[in-house]
Amino acid sequence: MATIVTTVTEVLRYRGKIGQWSWVFHRVSGLGIVLFVCLHVVDTSWAAFYPDLYKQAIAEYQSPLFTIGEFFLVAAVVYHAINGYRIIVLDRRPHLWHLQQRAAVLVFVVVGIILIPVFVLMFGHVLDYYDTDPEFVSIAEIAETQAQFAIGFVVIVGAALILSFLQAIINGENISDPIPGMRRASQLDIWFWKFMRVSGLLILPLVFGHLAMMHVIMGVFDITAAGGDVIGTDLVNQSGSAVEFVGDRWNFLVAGVAVWRLYDGALLGLIVLHGFYGLRLVVNDYAHNRVVNRALNWAIVFGAAGLILVGSAALFAGVENTAEALLQNIVARS
C-alpha cells in the first residue's frame, strides 16, 4: 500500500508529458464511476423491491449535493469514454505512438466540446427545477442514507479481510508475505485485456444513450414530474412518482420485447464487469500484501456478482405499480 503514496506524490513531481495526466484522469474517473454504479444499481433495484426507498433515493438525487456530483459524473463518463477510445486505437496500432500526445490533447478538446452543450442543457434543467421552489432533502438525511452504503462497503471489505486472514492461517501462510512473484501466464488476463477494450466500445453508445435520456434531454428532476412524458416510451408519468417512471420504461414493449429492460440489462452487465475488472487492476497495482490483495480481490468478485444479481433480479421482477395500476388505485379510492 505504501507505493500508492509514492505513486501519487511522484506523479505530481515527475515532469511526465500529457500521457501521464491522461492516465491519472482515466483512473480517477473510472474509480468515481464504479463508486456511483454501486450506489445506482442498488437504489434502482429498490424501484422493484422497496418503492418507498427508491422515491427517497431519487429525492436525494434531486438535491444540490447530488446535482454537483451529477456534473462531475457526466464529465467523468465522457472523459473515460473518449480517452478509452484513444487507448484502444493506440493498442491496435502501436506504430501511431508519435501521434499519442496530439491524441491526448484532442481527447481533452473533444471532451470539452461535448461537455459545453451538455452542461448548458443540464444546467437548464437545474434552473427549471429551482424555479418551482422545490423542497430539498436535508444534508443530514443524505448523510444517513449514504452512511449505510459506506457501512456496506466497510462490512464487505472487512469480511473479506477476515476470511482472507483465516485462509492464511489454514494455509499456514506468513501474513506479512507479499503476493507471489512470477506467476504463470493466464489466459484470463489476456481475455480480460481484450474484454476491457471490446466492452468499452460496446458501453460507449449504451452509456451515452443513457446519459442523454436521463441527464440531458430530460433531467433527473423530470423523473418525478406528474404528467411528464416518460422518455423512450409513448407513456405519461400520471402520478409523478419515480417508481411509475421506472415501471413505465421497463414495461414498455416494442414488438413484444421489453426493450428498456434489455438495454438496462446490457448496460448493467457490461459496466459492472468492465468497472470491477478495472478496479481489480488498480488494486493489484497497489495492494502487495498477500492477505490484503486476496481479500480485496474477493471483495471485487463478490461485489461484481452481487451487483449483477441484484440488478438483474430487479429487471426480472419489474415494477408493478404502472400508470394503469396507479390509476386504478386512484379510481378505487375515489
Next chain:
Amino acid sequence: MKVTFRIRRFNPEKDSKPWWGEYTLDNVDPIDRVLELLHRVKWEQDGTLTLRRSCAHGVCGSDAMRINGVNRLACKMLVKTLGAGDHIKVQVEPILGLPVIKDLVVDMEPFFDHYRAVMPYFMPKEHVPADGRERLQSPADRERFDDTTKCILCACCTTSCPSFWANGKYVGPAAIVQAHRFIFDTRDGAAAQRLNILAEPDGVWRCRTIFNCTPACPREIEVTRAIGEVKLAIQRGV
C-alpha cells in the same frame, strides 16, 4: 554563468532520511554537461557526493538520474538546455523505484533480474544454419527490430514508469524492449517462450500506455510502441 545544484543526498550510515544539498558553481560553460558539473561539485566542494558513471559519453548507461524532474543521462544533458539566463538551477535526484544505496547511486540488481527474466540472448532456431555458414536475414527483417537494438540498459524508461513505481515486480519497459529485440528477430527461435514470460500478470499487461518511458529514453527508442507490439504479438503471434 552560474549554476546552483540541488542534489538529493542520502548516506545510509549517517542519515535517517534523504536530504537536499545545495551547491553553487561559478564559471560554468553553457555547453558543460551535468555530469561534468556534478564532478566539479564532488571535486571542488563535497568529496562525499556519490554517483555512478563510466564512459561519460552516453554509451554505457551508468549515469541515469532524474534531472529537473525527468529521467536523463547526466552525460548527455548540456546545462544550457536546463534553463535560460546567467544563473541556472538544476535539481538532481536518484531514479525512482530501485533502492538507493547512496546519494545518486541505486541498486540496479532488481532491474537486471527483470532483464534476465526475458532471456535476453540469441536462441537460434537451428543449431547450425543449413549451409553451415551465416544466419542470413533480409534488410527488411533486420529493420523490424532495429529500434530496440539501441537499448543501453540505463533504466531511464523503467524508473519513469508509474506502474513500476507502484509495483517493482512489473518487468518494466527496458526488459520488454530487450525481449522485443529477440522476439522480432527472424533468426531467433524462442519468441514463443519469451511471449509466454511477458504474458504473465507482471509482464506487459501492467503497461497502461502512460508514455513516460518514450521521452525518457536517451537513445530515442520508441519504447511504448515496442511494448504495444509485444502485447499484440502475445494475442496474434509474431
